[in-house]
Amino acid sequence: MWQFIRQLFHKFGSPKWFYGIASKMMPWLLGIGLILLLAGLVWGLAFAPAERLQGNSYRIIFIHVPSAFLAQSIYIMMAVTAVVTLVWRMKLADLFVRAVAPVGAVLTFLALFTGAVWGKPTWGTWWVWDARLTSMLILLFLYFGVIVLMSAITDEKSSARAVAVLVLVGVVNIPIIKYSVEWWNTLHQPATFKLTDKPSMAPEMWVPLLLSVLGLYLLFGWLACLRMQTEILKREHRTRWVRDLATAEGN
Amino acid sequence: MAFDSFSAFIAMGGHGPYVWICYAVFTLFMVGLGLWSRRQQKAVLRSHKQRLSREQNGAANQGAAPASFTRIHPS
Numbered sequence: 001m002w003q004f005i006r007q008l009f010h011k012f013g014s015p016k017w018f019y020g021i022a023s024k025m026m027p028w029l030l031g032i033g034l035i036l037l038l039a040g041l042v043w044g045l046a047f048a049p050a051e052r053l054q055g056n057s058y059r060i061i062f063i064h065v066p067s068a069f070l071a072q073s074i075y076i077m078m079a080v081t082a083v084v085t086l087v088w089r090m091k092l093a094d095l096f097v098r099a100v101a102p103v104g105a106v107l108t109f110l111a112l113f114t115g116a117v118w119g120k121p122t123w124g125t126w127w128v129w130d131a132r133l134t135s136m137l138i139l140l141f142l143y144f145g146v147i148v149l150m151s152a153i154t155d156e157k158s159s160a161r162a163v164a165v166l167v168l169v170g171v172v173n174i175p176i177i178k179y180s181v182e183w184w185n186t187l188h189q190p191a192t193f194k195l196t197d198k199p200s201m202a203p204e205m206w207v208p209l210l211l212s213v214l215g216l217y218l219l220f221g222w223l224a225c226l227r228m229q230t231e232i233l234k235r236e237h238r239t240r241w242v243r244d245l246a247t248a249e250g251n
Numbered sequence: 252m253a254f255d256s257f258s259a260f261i262a263m264g265g266h267g268p269y270v271w272i273c274y275a276v277f278t279l280f281m282v283g284l285g286l287w288s289r290r291q292q293k294a295v296l297r298s299h300k301q302r303l304s305r306e307q308n309g310a311a312n313q314g315a316a317p318a319s320f321t322r323i324h325p326s
Binding site: 041045046047048049050055056057059060063064067102103106109110113114117118120121219222223226227229230233234237242243245246247249 | 252253254260263264265266267269270272273274276277280281284285288289291292295296299300302303
């Protein structure tokens, strides 16, 4: 049993193995992700009923919530892999953080941008310095910090450790984002999906929302695979299999 | 359909500009991210290939390396 776990761990640690698995999964992630996201967005834009109070401006929710959801869960994933980097010094874990930090930054920006545009007709203002919005802005700066730090240190090992520590320090922000709508008075409405309760919306609204969240999740999986492959190619350029791959595929 | 006509769909009851700008920016950034990531991978593979063919040519020639700041060939 123990032997099996060790073997699995070594396999997961092997960049070559990961590269192959990623290549196999990527068409599925991209295809199913696009279908789900498009279905959710078309349904949400054209077929879901208008909201009683907000009218049609609420249709922004179908991209706002998926972006914000992904922005936070990408950070949590980065924090988990940062622990792996620090404890087991696994190469792939560090590569994951490097690969997805820009994706997280883009999604956080999109969540903030769509939120601001939604806020204008709904709250009458683009921006307020309340807890939810401010903590999301801090998340964006954390992503920027990670991106800058990983390119600032050239030594592989010290860069991996420094980035991992920064990611872990920043993880305190995640529960603050999550509970900000409950701890403080805020303009932002509470969470749409909760694990314990039924959604507060009608099914014609939350089903397309769930579809677009799932779709964006799969698309993130595709992006993560693609970008990790690139990081592997950069770092493993001396190995035999990357040389073979480069000569075969570079045409 | 939640809308009576195509123009009503575009207008979104007066909220059209807000909704459509969000969807446009979202699409732009996500497509851009995908294309950029793909191009990055292709560029890395291409540079590897160039380096490999350079190495092979260099190995065939076996000529002396040119002088540099760190390597000087006294004559």
